[in-house]
Amino acid sequence: MASETVASNFEPSLWSTFFIDYELKPLQRSEEWMRKRADELKEKVRTQLGTCEDIVGKMNLVDAIQHLGIEHLFKQEIDNTIRDIHTSEFTSSSLHEVALSFRLLREHGLWVSPDVFGKFDGDDARLSSVIADHDTRGLLSLYNAAHLLVHGEPELEEAISIAKHHLESMTKDCDLNPVLANQVNRALNIALPRTCKRLETSLFISEYEQEEGWWRDLYTYVGLNYARDRAVEGYLWSCLVFYEKDLSFTRTFVAKMILLVTVMDDTFDSHATIQECRQLNSAIQRWDESAVTLLPEYLKKFYRELLRNFKVLQDQVTDNDKYRVTYTRKELQKLSTYYLQEAKWSHQRHKPSFRDQITLSTMSSVIPLLCVSGTVGMGNVVTKETFEWVASRTSAIVASAKIGRFMNDIAAMKRGKNKGDVASSVECYINEHKVTMEVAIDKIDSLIKDEWRTVNQALFEDRKLFPVVEQLVNLTASMAFFYDDRKDAFTFATHLQDTIESLFVNPVPIQTIYYIS
Template sequence: MSSIASLNSDSKSELHRNVADFKPSVWGDYFVQYASEFKEFDQNIVAQIETRKSDVRNMLVSKIEKPLAKVHLIDSIIRLGLSYHFEDVIEEVLQHIYDDYVKNGEITNFEDNLCSLAVLFRLLRQQGLYVSPNVFNKFKDEKGNFSERLLSSDVEGMLSLYEATHIMVHGEDILEEALAFTTTHLESIVNQLSYSYAIKVKHSLRQTLHKNLPRLEARNYISIYEHDPSHDKNLLILAKLDFNMLQSLYQKEFGNLCKWWKELDVPNKLPYARDRIVECCFWGLGVYFEPQYSQARKMVTKFFVIATLIDDTYDAYGTIDELELFTMAIKRWDNSCLDNLPDYMKFLYRTILDLYEEIQEDMKNEGRVYVSNYYKKEFIKYIQGMMTEARWLTNNYKPTPEEYICVSREASGYVLLNITCYIGMGDSAIEDIFKWVSNWPKIVTAANVLCRIKDDIVTSEFEQKRGHVSSFVECYMEQYEISRQAAIQEGQRRIVDAWKDMNEECLRPTKVPMPFLTRILNICRVMEVIYKDKDNFTNTEGELKTFIKALLVDPVPI
């Protein structure tokens, strides 16, 4: 079948379907050219990288009197996207600095300049080490406000403080004040700054470091670092070589997944659905960029593809009777259910079971067969949540905001997504990790709220035009009889609170090892990037196209 018209022949032509007007892929078959089983890296480049890594490691472990240089070196390494090479030594250096300069949570006897203190505060918090924000009180005036006299000329300090505030937890009023102060002042002076400073400030105001994707930050920071007169040439060249080597790895991965998509022939079999394989690959890359997670990225990308097809089936195409049949078939989880489904749903059902069988085979080979049971259980819950929302739409039911958020726990498939992310993380993902995430810990609850509300704020008006279950925005407007803008403000307030919850859960001692928490943070970072002002996943001509081009098409000039 090659059109929606022919799909409609499966059922009565008068059935109403809320078909969305999704635009075709902007990438076509571009990435298929990179599909290959093996990717041989230039051994000369690999040798250069290893030599330069050794030099950087020596810089990190060298003994110096003052830790200030180490702090700024670590900050540059992280922002250049190189920290995955030096995790052990970065941990060691920051722990030493913490032991020497933090007493009872307070930074003491460290440099007094705002930039260095703010960078140290951010790095320690990022490392999971609690440090009090009281150190910033010294930059206040006698009235208890941040001193314009002290800070107005210190753009670097204000920018560093601005970045530090985004790792705040609940009850940190001083960081709330600092965020308001630095935002206002940076916005007011940005057009008076030199070109290079203006670029840095605009970038941070647009996408703060803590909420940006590491690869995007690396691509951006390489150009900023290159123009810094004090930059370390060895570190810069390492960052460029490493970026381009990883880019060639990602190109192969994107190519193989685009080839898989082409062979599935989804645009012809499900023409109502979004053709977004490249954007789904970008999601997978956002969850983990490190080279050792190649197989994990493949699995997560396939899951994002299937979730997109399910979303468009439940939200945009399937009739309520068809969806009830499909939901029953998923609950039974058996190929024998295919006979009762319309042809287009048979294809979707087979695709879901094919991925499950692929997961099962991988987990059997790794001796972790229990994982597929967690996946299957959460997949069924996910579909049931989608079905609840479909019934709400059919019955014109308007849930309360809290009822909506409650059902979204299942309909968002958020636990299922995390389980899929953990599948590819090897032996460290023991069964306790899957039990933990399945029980909706605080960080998972917060991340689900953030992802759902972030999506709703930018998509709700478009979706309501074609008929769609009420979003958080509509639910809140109706419940409290307020304007759309006021409901959006409430959603944004909840997103801010969700980030505070997540930041809190990443402070030591953590419930699970940090790599598992990082996946949760990274999923939220993808949301912050793709759904900044609009739905760039669905409408791919804008920023997302630029980001994919920067990471996957254009190499960094050496």
């Protein structure tokens, strides 16, 4: 007797004839246009890979290309870049960057010892608690990189265990960036090196579109909504001074300094109590993670990010530039001290003399900080002698600071004062000389003209100083751009809308470029 056929319980096809009958939607663009556009974009990526000199920048670019699933289009360029990363003397103190380097090199078949992670161990030879508690991106990078372990690497097994424990805790943190939270959850399910590339690409594309950039990530994370959100304006300011193509790193570095200082300034001026001002300044002077305990809760994230950003920037520059980053940090510490003194005057309702007000407000100007930070990335153009001139607050730099302060103070008479602003130079002149506001402004306008002469004089003092003096002139001119016509265009950014659109949004007409060339 024939055996009975056993009925199977397999589910029917979910799709049936869906794909057989499926008709493609009409293309919004022609195939020819899309091929041409794709070729343009591929060439742009090749140019980026070929011209990027920063090791961290190269790593991030390769990583993004791999995530997007287009590495096969740039195989030779990526091989060359990976070789550059492998042969470079990479000494970063960022866990994320070290782990990224480790993963990229191992993924491409180049051996890297797990010893590179030893620098992040605490006293008990385990991952430092400071990193474990606060560096989500670094932990995620470590977790993914450690999954490329081979036999006999217990340190990487432990790294996976520790990173997983902390990442699981962090996913419960409502402050975690949504894009980063998605990546953490995905990795905890299947680590990146064990994920099918095409599936990762489909998920990463939507996340890549949501990436908000350095400032948005920082501003959202620290949560200090009382501070001015001026990322575009800060970058514009930097572009006005450091516009040359080969100063892209300098431009970015200075823009970051402007934005970090803006948060500091608004904290001291507009939000913090006098006690909180003292606590913030004390922490900034100590410049150590342990100093976070001095701060009120709402400033702890900002302080950690301040330290972390300087650490990352220090790692990104060449050895010749590292001391310039250190000097930039020292200038920021000085600035904090002067901000605190202004806060004390405001708290005490002190009305300084015109001379005393100018002395302090010149020191609390951001100009000296921007001058020093503007040397970062300029390479050998800035000699030791040149840097000493920039860092010593010469008469030309002080003159530039006075111009910025005077113009800001005149604009402040129109816009009104912030909560914690100390009496301005205009107010002090009025009080001391018993004159009208118009008379005081006329006097300060004449002082601005005189200080410009001091700035101009520096152009002819020493030819070797010309590159940095030229930038000082540009920086001083930027003060006039932001504060001319009795306005404060940095604070009230609607004044800049047309300018920003003309520079960054609306392309220059082709006919104009033709005639210029």
